[in-house]
Amino acid sequence: MDPRHVVSQLLSGQGIEILPNGEHESLIVAEQAIGDGQKQLIDDIMPHLNEIESHIIEYRYAQLANDAHAAQQSLTTALAISRSKQHRDYLLEARIRMEWGILRASLGEFEQAGIDLKWSVERIAALSAGHRWHGMALLNMATWHLNRGESGMALAMHAEISRHGPHLVEIVSMSRRQAAEILIEKDHLSSAIRNLWIAHHGFRQSSMDEAAVEAGLHWIDLGLTEVSTDAPEMHTVIESAVPRSAGDPKPRVWIHPNDLNIMYEWLESRTDDSDAIAVLDDAHLALQS
16 A cells, blocks of 8 residues: 555545555555645545554644644554553554654653663554554664664664565665665775665656666766776675675675666756756766766
């Protein structure tokens, strides 16, 4: 279920009865509508949510309004209901604990935030490994570690999100994009290039073109360090990638012109930003040489 597609269908005039029947999928659609600023649509969806889900939507509105007090009230109520005997819902409870972790981190309660996020990651993994909320929890846990200066632990969290599944392609892509940034800071540029390539193509597959453009331009910028027909093509680099042992030399930072041409041709008509055009001009020169 792609919530973007469902929102698009609803906005095109199809009836509210097309809302998905899967577990908490109407909530996911409602959150997509919030992100798209479709308040009228959210009002139409609200009657189809249960009491816990409705409080999560209230939390989202409080979050957008930067109202920490209202956000805490909504989460407290939602969590209490999710734990009640009458409305027990383990998956929503884990999702709410993730939101608590995010909120507490924003309030400077970093230790408790980590406890909430870790609990959420472990519970959702046990209940529904690969669920979109599992991926979100892992991404948030990685960010929590990174904000504490624990880049190695952040990369370990990203490593839990395999490109072979069960996580959604967009989750994998966001993970690889964030991992690439960490690897760049650690001067592991060859690994960063590999992750940016995966992220770019995952974003394309998910119709997240803006993110695909950003990842693709960054890939070119790093890859232009050396362009050579002797370089392995990216599909080979990805399939043969293995962890490096301590003391191993860093892999060579280079790319094959065939891959550069694929990236250049896709990006050429999709951006008119001056900095992006400069990167593409450099890529064009490299392809001509």
